[in-house]
Amino acid sequence: xxxxxxxxxxxxxxxxxxxxxxxxxxxxxxxxxxxxxxxxxxxxxxxxxxxxxxxxxxxxxxxxxxxxxxxxxxxxxxxxxxxxxxxxxxxxxxxxxxxxxxxxxxxxxxxxxxxxxxxxxxxxxxxxxxxxxxxxxxxxxxxxxxxxxxxxxxxxxxxxxxxxxxxxxxxxxxxxxxxxxxxxx
Numbered sequence: 001x002x003x004x005x006x007x008x009x010x011x012x013x014x015x016x017x018x019x020x021x022x023x024x025x026x027x028x029x030x031x032x033x034x035x036x037x038x039x040x041x042x043x044x045x046x047x048x049x050x051x052x053x054x055x056x057x058x059x060x061x062x063x064x065x066x067x068x069x070x071x072x073x074x075x076x077x078x079x080x081x082x083x084x085x086x087x088x089x090x091x092x093x094x095x096x097x098x099x100x101x102x103x104x105x106x107x108x109x110x111x112x113x114x115x116x117x118x119x120x121x122x123x124x125x126x127x128x129x130x131x132x133x134x135x136x137x138x139x140x141x142x143x144x145x146x147x148x149x150x151x152x153x154x155x156x157x158x159x160x161x162x163x164x165x166x167x168x169x170x171x172x173x174x175x176x177x178x179x180x181x182x183x184x185x
Contacts, residue, residue, distance in 0.1 A: 003042065003045075003046070003084065004042060004080050005042075006018060006038075006039055006040070006042035006043035006046060007039075007043075009038055009039040009042060009080050010037050010039065011038075011039025012039075012139075012140075013039050013139070017139070018040070018043045021040065021043055021044060021110070021137065022043060022044070022046065022047045024108055024135055025044045025047055025048045025051075025107075025108050025110075026047045026048070027047070027048070027049055028048055028049060028106075028107035028108050029048070029049055029050050029051075029052075029105060029106050029108070030050070030051045030052070030106060030107065030108045030110060031051075031052050031054070031103060031106040031108070031109045031110065032044060032051055032052070032053045032110045032112070033054050033055075033094050033097075033110065033111050033112065033113045034055055034094075034111065034112040034113030035053040035054075035055040035077060035089075035112075036055070036073070036112075037073065037076045037077055038076070038080035038081045039080075040110065040112060041053050041077070041081055041087060042084070044110065045081065045084040045087045048086065048108075049086065050086045050088065051084075051086060051087050051088070052088045052089075052090060052106075053081075053088065053089050053090065054092065054093075054094055054097045055077070055089070055090075055091070055113075056091060056092055056093045056096075057070050057074040057077065057091070058070050058093075074091075077089075094113055094119070094122070094123065095122065098122070098123075098126045102130040103126065103127055103130055103134070104132065104133075106134060107134050107135065108134060108135045108136075108137060109132065109134060109135070109136050109137070110138075110139070111123055111136070111137070111138045111139065112138075112139035112140070116146060117146045117149070117150060120146060120150040120151070121150055124151070124154045128154075138151060
């Protein structure tokens with residue numbers, strides 16, 4: 001069975017965002033936090049050395065899913081990604097994943113998960129705790145006020161002298177930050 005084209009999978013990653021994401025992830029080790037139905041996962045898996053996806057499939061567009069909705073979402077993700085041997089799924093929340101893992105083995109970390117202040121702060125604290133050095137890509141950076149606020153604070157306090165580039169996409173915005181938190185990368 002040939003892999004499903006990423007742009008034919010339901011999701012919010014635009015064609016232009018996908019093109020840039022593929023450029024950033026080409027031949028890299030990638031961590032994706034938040035996978036939904038696999039649109040960005042497949043986009044990345046097409047070009048990356050490997051991608052580790054973290055999602056518990058319990059949250060949808062409008063909040064917490066019931067059991068059947070969660071199982072349906074998970075099944076759709078599996079159906080869309082099954083052909084990729086370079087894709088690994090960690091079926092758990094980011095909080096659970098972060099307790100035993102570090103971001104150090106990844107060249108690129110792609111965040112497209114919870115938009116609450118608590119979620120984004122937990123994620124950014126995890127990067128700081130482990131002194132992540134690599135490329136951080138955050139989807140819908142400007143769309144969600146809590147993400148914008150927390151990431152801007154992170155950029156000012158943690159990476160004030162680092163190279164950063166904001167990439168604009170129509171009414172959305174993705175942000176790419178090259179991190180080098182002290183020492184050589």
